[in-house]
Structure formats: C-alpha cells, structure tokens
Amino acid sequence: MSTTTARHEFAPAAHPTTWIGHLRGLLERKLPYEKLLPETQPSYVASWIYVFGVATLGALGVIVASGAVLAFEGPAWYHVSHTGLFFNSLHFWSVQLFFFFMVIHLFGKFWMAAWRGNRAKTWITGMLAFVVSVGAALTGYVVQTNFDSQWIAFEAKDGLNATGLGSWFNVANLGQNLLIHVFLLPAIIAVLVATHVLLVRVHGVVPPIDAAKVEAPPVPTVPEREGVR
Amino acid sequence: MELALRLSSDAPHYLSWGWLSVSVPNLIVIGAMLALFVLALVLPFPGNRRKTGDRS
The missing domain is CATH 1.10.287 (Helix Hairpins)
Incomplete structure (x- = not known):
C-alpha cells in the first residue's frame, strides 16, 4: 500500500485521543462549514x-x-x-x-448592544482591534519621514512621557516606530480581526434589539429533539 | 488645487466650549460620521422588499 493510498483511506477516530483531534472536534462543533461560509443571512441583516x-x-x-x-x-x-x-x-x-x-x-x-447572546468575546476583540489600530495610526504618522511626522512625534512624546510610557516607547525613535508599525501592530491587528470575524461566524450576526420578537426561534439540535421524544 | 493646498497647509481653526476644544476639520469628520450613521438607519436597503407572509 502506497503512502498516497493510505492518506486517502484515513478516517478520523470517533473519540480523539490527541489535542489535534480534540481541536478538530471543537471546530467541527463550533464552526461547521455552513457557519464558516454561510450563503444566507437573517432578514434583519439587509x-x-x-x-x-x-x-x-x-x-x-x-x-x-x-x-x-x-x-x-x-x-x-x-x-x-x-x-x-x-x-x-x-x-x-x-x-x-x-x-x-x-x-x-x-x-x-x-x-x-452587540454583546448580547454570548457575544462578549466578539465585542472585546472588536474593541481591542480599534485600540491597537489607534496605535498603528500613531506610529504610521510618525514614520512618514517628513516635517509632519516630526511635528506629530514631538507633540506625542510629551503626552506619552506624561503617562510614563515614554521610558520604553519613544515616538522620536524612527527605527522602533517603523518596526512596530510595519510588523508588530499589523500582526496583532490581523490576529484580532481574524478572531473577531470567526467569532461573528460562530455566534452569528447580532440581531437588532426588537428582532427577538419577530425572528423564528433557533432550530433545536438533534440531542434536544431526541430529548423531547 | 491651490485652494486645497492652502487649506491643507494652514493651521486649522479651533472651536472651544469650556474644557472642550476641537478643530473644524475634526468636527466636520465627526458630523459626517454621525450623519452617515443616521442615514444608514433610515435609508432603505436595496433589494429588501418584504414578501407576503414574511415576518421580518
């Protein structure tokens, strides 16, 4: 039996024994393909x-x-x-x-109130993405390498020094700010935005506050339906 | 073009109410965001025609 054939005949175990198997099971339960890439959205999304x-x-x-x-x-x-x-x-x-x-x-x-319906993590990741984006914008302004960036950096340093942040984050340090702007903060924003979007897929788009009165109740899962019988 | 360059290079005019001080360009942007927010709430979304029996 060739390796290729064996790969095609692979079947996942019903009860995973490794962390990869547990992770796969978690993703299959929380984020099936229908939720990850939905073709339709509730009417209120229009x-x-x-x-x-x-x-x-x-x-x-x-x-x-x-x-x-x-x-x-x-x-x-x-x-x-x-x-x-x-x-x-x-x-x-x-x-x-x-x-x-x-x-x-x-x-x-x-x-x-988009944190309703167990969506607190979605709200928190969105707020963190906003705050980190402000930092990315500031570092972007001070790495323009023009008079505008000099002015902004020397205005910002007074504010940052007043908070104590200036001891390890110096907006007049072009090299430090350039690396933070082009690598560190974009990487953090990418992770936060990806998590934010995946959480929206997991929990669904938040309905308007008055939509609960008119939207249909969620379809019960198989165990819930079997429990009723 | 000359007008745009002059507007972008001049120091902005500031409005002050007590402790609050805001530049006119920033105030215009904040007003535009609020206006677009209100419009997004009231303007009909294209293709969102209600069907007979639709509960939404």
Whole structure:
C-alpha cells in the first residue's frame, strides 16, 4: 500500500485521543462549514448599518496592500515619484476610511448592544482591534519621514512621557516606530480581526434589539429533539 | 488645487466650549460620521422588499 493510498483511506477516530483531534472536534462543533461560509443571512441583516463592518475590512485590505507597496519601494520613492505619491495617498486615505467606517460600525454595535447572546468575546476583540489600530495610526504618522511626522512625534512624546510610557516607547525613535508599525501592530491587528470575524461566524450576526420578537426561534439540535421524544 | 493646498497647509481653526476644544476639520469628520450613521438607519436597503407572509 502506497503512502498516497493510505492518506486517502484515513478516517478520523470517533473519540480523539490527541489535542489535534480534540481541536478538530471543537471546530467541527463550533464552526461547521455552513457557519464558516454561510450563503444566507437573517432578514434583519439587509440594512445599511450592517454594511460598515465589511467596509472596514475592505479598507483594511487596501491599507495592507498599499502599505506593502510602500515598504518595498521606500520613502525615497513615495515622497518623490508620481506613482509613489499616489500609493502614499492611497495608504493615508484608506486609513481615514478605515477609521471612518469602523467608528460607524462601533456606533451601530454599541446602540444595538452587540454583546448580547454570548457575544462578549466578539465585542472585546472588536474593541481591542480599534485600540491597537489607534496605535498603528500613531506610529504610521510618525514614520512618514517628513516635517509632519516630526511635528506629530514631538507633540506625542510629551503626552506619552506624561503617562510614563515614554521610558520604553519613544515616538522620536524612527527605527522602533517603523518596526512596530510595519510588523508588530499589523500582526496583532490581523490576529484580532481574524478572531473577531470567526467569532461573528460562530455566534452569528447580532440581531437588532426588537428582532427577538419577530425572528423564528433557533432550530433545536438533534440531542434536544431526541430529548423531547 | 491651490485652494486645497492652502487649506491643507494652514493651521486649522479651533472651536472651544469650556474644557472642550476641537478643530473644524475634526468636527466636520465627526458630523459626517454621525450623519452617515443616521442615514444608514433610515435609508432603505436595496433589494429588501418584504414578501407576503414574511415576518421580518
């Protein structure tokens, strides 16, 4: 029997004995493919207020893509050439739209109490993503390598020094801020946003507060149905 | 273009109410976010026509 054949004949054990098996079982229970990639959404999702979360994700995609171009070409390119100035502006304005959409998304979720229905972790990861994004924006402003970045850095350092953070985070240190901006904070944001989106898939999109009166009750699981009989 | 450059290079005008101080550009952005939030609540979503018997 070849290795290839054996791989095709593999069948997962009914009762996993390893942590990988337990993880697979957990994912199969909490996040089946129907939840991970749903084709339909509840009727209340057909509202403009539900658009701003995915608009924020779209803006984040443009930020990452334009930032990657800026990182490859460098400031000697994006401060001088027309194409570089275009990508520099694209990066800047996608950040503006990112925060614009994220704040409206936050308004909507706050006023519909989006932490209802066991969605506290979804709310917390969203808030953490917002806070870390503010740090990414600040470090982005101070690594522009122009007079604007110098002004912002020397205004920000007074505030940070007043809190004591200045002892280990120095906004006038270009190297430190550049690495934090292009690697550390994007990595944290990527993990937080991925977790946030997966939690939305696990728990579903939060309904409006008055939707509970009109939405159908959840379909009972197989054990619940069998328990009734 | 010259107007845009002049507006972006000049120091912004600030409005102050007691302890609160906000620049006019920031106030415009905050107002735009609030306006879009309200519009998102009241404007109908395209394709969201209610069918007969639909409980939503």
